[in-house]
Amino acid sequence: MKTAGFRSSFGKEGKRRKAAMHLIPNLFTTGNLFCGVFAILAVFNANYMEAAIAILVAMIFDVLDGKSARLTNSTSQFGLEYDSLSDVVSFGVAPGLLIYSWALSGQGTFGVAVMFAYVAMGAVRLARFNSTVTQSDGKYFTGLAIPAAAGVVASLVVFDHNLLRMAGDVRAIVVLIMTLALSFLMVSTIKYRSFKELKFKGHRQITYLVWGILTLMMVAAWPAVMLFVIFAGYALMGPVEKVFWLAAPAAGKKGLGKVESPPVESNS
Numbered sequence: 057m058k059t060a061g062f063r064s065s066f067g068k069e070g071k072r073r074k075a076a077m078h079l080i081p082n083l084f085t086t087g088n089l090f091c092g093v094f095a096i097l098a099v100f101n102a103n104y105m106e107a108a109i110a111i112l113v114a115m116i117f118d119v120l121d122g123k124s125a126r127l128t129n130s131t132s133q134f135g136l137e138y139d140s141l142s143d144v145v146s147f148g149v150a151p152g153l154l155i156y157s158w159a160l161s162g163q164g165t166f167g168v169a170v171m172f173a174y175v176a177m178g179a180v181r182l183a184r185f186n187s188t189v190t191q192s193d194g195k196y197f198t199g200l201a202i203p204a205a206a207g208v209v210a211s212l213v214v215f216d217h218n219l220l221r222m223a224g225d226v227r228a229i230v231v232l233i234m235t236l237a238l239s240f241l242m243v244s245t246i247k248y249r250s251f252k253e254l255k256f257k258g259h260r261q262i263t264y265l266v267w268g269i270l271t272l273m274m275v276a277a278w279p280a281v282m283l284f285v286i287f288a289g290y291a292l293m294g295p296v297e298k299v300f301w302l303a304a305p306a307a308g309k310k311g312l313g314k315v316e317s318p319p320v321e322s323n324s
Contacts, residue, residue, distance in 0.1 A: 078128075078130045078132065078135070080124050080128060080130070081121050081122075081124045081125040081128070081130060081131075081135055082121075082135060082138060084117050084118075084120045084121035084124060085117070085118075085121045085135070085138050085139050085142050086142075087114075087117040088114045088117035088118050088121060088139075088142045088143070088146050089141075089142040089145055089146065091110045091111065091113045091114035091117060091146055092110070092111070092114055092142065092145035092146025092147070092149070092150045093145065093150075094106075094110045095107040095108075095110035095111050095114070095146070095150035095151075095154065096145075096149065096150050096153055098110060099150070099153045099154050099157050099158075102157070104154060104157070104158050104213055104217070105213065105214065105217050107150065107154050107210075107213070108154065108209075108210040108211070108213035108214050108217075109210075109214070110150070111146065111147070111150055111151060111154070111206050111207075111209070111210040112207065112210050112211070112214075112283070114146040114147070114150075114203075114206075115147075115203050115206070115207055118139070118142075118143065118146070118147075118203055121135075121139055122139075136186060136189070137186075140182045140183075140185075140186055143182055143202055143203065144178065144179055144182060146206070147178060147202045147203050147205070147206035148174075148175045148178035148179055148182075148202060148206075149175055150206070151174070151205070151206040151209040151210065152171045152172070152174050152175040152178075153171070154209060154210070154213065155170075155171050155174060155209060155231055155235055156168065156171040158213060158227075158231070159227045159228050159230075159231035159232075160228060160231060160232065160235075162224065162228065163228060163232070167228075170232060170235050170236065171235070173235070173236070173239045174205075174235050174238060174239050177238075177239040177240075177242045177243045178202040178205065178206075178239075178242055180242070180243050181199055181200075181201070181202050181242040181243055182202060184198070184199070184243075185197075185198075185201075195249070195250055196247040196248060196249060196250060197247070197248040197249075197250050198245055198246075198247060198248075199241065199242050199243055199244050199245065199246060199248070200238065200241040200242045200244070200246070200248055200291055200294065201242075201248065202242060204248075204287060204290055204291060205238040205241070205242055205291070207283075207286075207287035207290075208234065208238060208284075208287045208288055208291050209234075209235075209238070211283040211284040211286075211287045211288070212231075212234065212284055212288075214279075214280050214283060214284070215280050215281065215283070215284040217280075218280035219280055219281065237291075238291065241291060241294065241295070244294075246294040246295060246298050247294060247297070247298070248290070248293065248294040249293065271286075
């Protein structure tokens with residue numbers, strides 16, 4: 057009887073622990089959603105810096121959500137859907153409203169259309185990711201991830217507030233081009249590195265640690281500049297790599313074509 061009672065209590069404890077493990081990632085997702093809603097409210101009050109910072113904080117919660125789910129082995133279909141819905145709010149609707157209110161409100165219906173294109177393409181990107189997540193190899197993302205696109209938007213707002221101070225007309229043109237480019241990249245088939253293949257073992261561990269420390273130092277020294285450089289650099293990484301891999305075979309064939317054939321001796 058005592059053994060049966062011990063097993064029963066142990067089983068209940070295990071179930072409670074498993075439920076707690078599933079709760080942790082969802083709490084991070086809730087933090088992500090809260091930041092997205094806070095960013096929307098900040099946009100309504102014209103507090104664009106607060107909105108941008110809230111979007112960046114939402115990205116931290118989004119990373120912690122995925123990491124904690126993998127570490128605790130508590131991934132679930134509910135968590136995937138909840139995370140996607142939160143991402144639509146934090147990285148789709150909130151940046152879209154920020155784009156419109158901060159730079160495109162003077163463009164009338166065209167500004168609304170551009171803003172909607174960003175939100176719609178972000179939602180399509182999330183839907184495509186959810187439908188192909190089981191088929192992905194994990195090393196690459198197809199299309200620019202919506203949090204990365206939101207990071208470009210938010211970091212540009214921070215960069216402009218602290219350093220650039222763009223004029224209204226210039227800001228509208230820059231944001232218009234950037235928004236259309238981000239919308240295209242999100243639904244494109246361009247491959248982006250997920251960096252999940254990095255192995256923190258052996259001598260590479262020291263190399264990654266050094267680069268990580270240097271990056272943190274630069275972000276701490278020039279946060280407004282470095283955040284935009286990091287996010288914009290990642291957004292451009294996919295197209296640059298694609299162009300490189302398309303041009304490399306052509307350059308190789310061109311080089312082979314220039315190799316001269318050995319002279320043939322004449323008998324005359």
